[in-house]
Amino acid sequence: MEKQLNVNYLGLNLKNPVIVSSSGLTASLERIKALEAAGASAVVLKSLFEEQIMHESAAINYCDYPEANDYLAEYTRQHRLEQHVQLIADTKKACLIPVIASICCVTRGEWVGFAKRLEEAGADALELNIFLLPTDKRPSGEELENRYLAIVAEVVESVSIPVTVKLGRQFTNLLNITAGIAFRGAKGVVMFNRFYEPDIDINAMKLVSSSVYSSPGELRSVLRWVALASAQDIGIDFAASTGIHDGEAVVKALLAGASAVEICSTIYEHGNGIVQKMLADVEAWMETYGYPRLSDAIGVLNYKNIDNPVTYERSQFMKYFVQHA
Numbered sequence: 001m002e003k004q005l006n007v008n009y010l011g012l013n014l015k016n017p018v019i020v021s022s023s024g025l026t027a028s029l030e031r032i033k034a035l036e037a038a039g040a041s042a043v044v045l046k047s048l049f050e051e052q053i054m055h056e057s058a059a060i061n062y063c064d065y066p067e068a069n070d071y072l073a074e075y076t077r078q079h080r081l082e083q084h085v086q087l088i089a090d091t092k093k094a095c096l097i098p099v100i101a102s103i104c105c106v107t108r109g110e111w112v113g114f115a116k117r118l119e120e121a122g123a124d125a126l127e128l129n130i131f132l133l134p135t136d137k138r139p140s141g142e143e144l145e146n147r148y149l150a151i152v153a154e155v156v157e158s159v160s161i162p163v164t165v166k167l168g169r170q171f172t173n174l175l176n177i178t179a180g181i182a183f184r185g186a187k188g189v190v191m192f193n194r195f196y197e198p199d200i201d202i203n204a205m206k207l208v209s210s211s212v213y214s215s216p217g218e219l220r221s222v223l224r225w226v227a228l229a230s231a232q233d234i235g236i237d238f239a240a241s242t243g244i245h246d247g248e249a250v251v252k253a254l255l256a257g258a259s260a261v262e263i264c265s266t267i268y269e270h271g272n273g274i275v276q277k278m279l280a281d282v283e284a285w286m287e288t289y290g291y292p293r294l295s296d297a298i299g300v301l302n303y304k305n306i307d308n309p310v311t312y313e314r315s316q317f318m319k320y321f322v323q324h325a
């Protein structure tokens, strides 16, 4: 049986659903070329972090003349942006797979400035890595969500390439924010980003980094939300991210309603060869279950397509649902 693994995500025709997510893996041309050779269908570049650029610029205090320091800070900012622009241009020249640029800003105006510059550089699409972490009680959920939506609207209006939004999972109603993002013209949502999280070492009495890599069990809540969101008929694509470590997880994500997956931890842990292994396992599944076209499997088990959608709604361990006493 001739198998077609290609999928459509954000209007991009991808040769298969496995995209390498934004991380150090996609921060250099050499690594991206190796990922393309390993079978990845697209890459999301390491995010361009405005905060990092600001930090680097602020560290500049070369001389006693404030004008000179301001000039050098602006030069540093431009230089970092141009390095990123160069990576996009080089990747577009050297690789055939689509390049999705990723930005994460803190000041409102910079989202648009960065987005335009990366579009000019040749990015095929833009992923907005938005995370507004509240550190005090004042902004209401609605206020924060409106800020997300304003960023999306402004970027979408300023570029003509497709825009996708990579979300964290902490929203009161993820389906509502997803619909709002779609309404503002984004073409996709990535569920979910996995953020750096602090842990506490109780012996050293200090904060330490938790594991930066995901575990396969983290996929389960991704499946629920992709299945619910993709059933809403809001006309956008979903990419699943977090906890996708093998071919079985790819199939699950697609059945739940994702058009593509974004992977990172499993490559860090197993090397680029895991991509081929995942694709081979997906093909074996297609063969066994009679899916010559992988795209036909997308959403087959989402919230609106299964006989008993209530399964996706179950969240409490009521005694009807569990065997455990």
Ligand SMILES: Cc1cc2nc3c(=O)[nH]c(=O)nc-3n(C[C@H](O)[C@H](O)[C@H](O)COP(=O)(O)O)c2cc1C
Residues within 6 Å of the ligand: 021, 022, 023, 024, 046, 047, 102, 129, 166, 192, 193, 194, 212, 213, 214, 215, 241, 242, 243, 244, 262, 263, 264, 265, 266
């Ligand atoms: C070392 C490392 C660096 C990352 N850098 C970024 C980043 O710059 N931008 C971003 O949106 N996500 C970043 N991520 C998150 C990943 O893109 C991905 O969403 C997350 O790791 C969950 O996918 P996984 O389970 O396949 O690892 C990073 C993850 C890791 C492990």
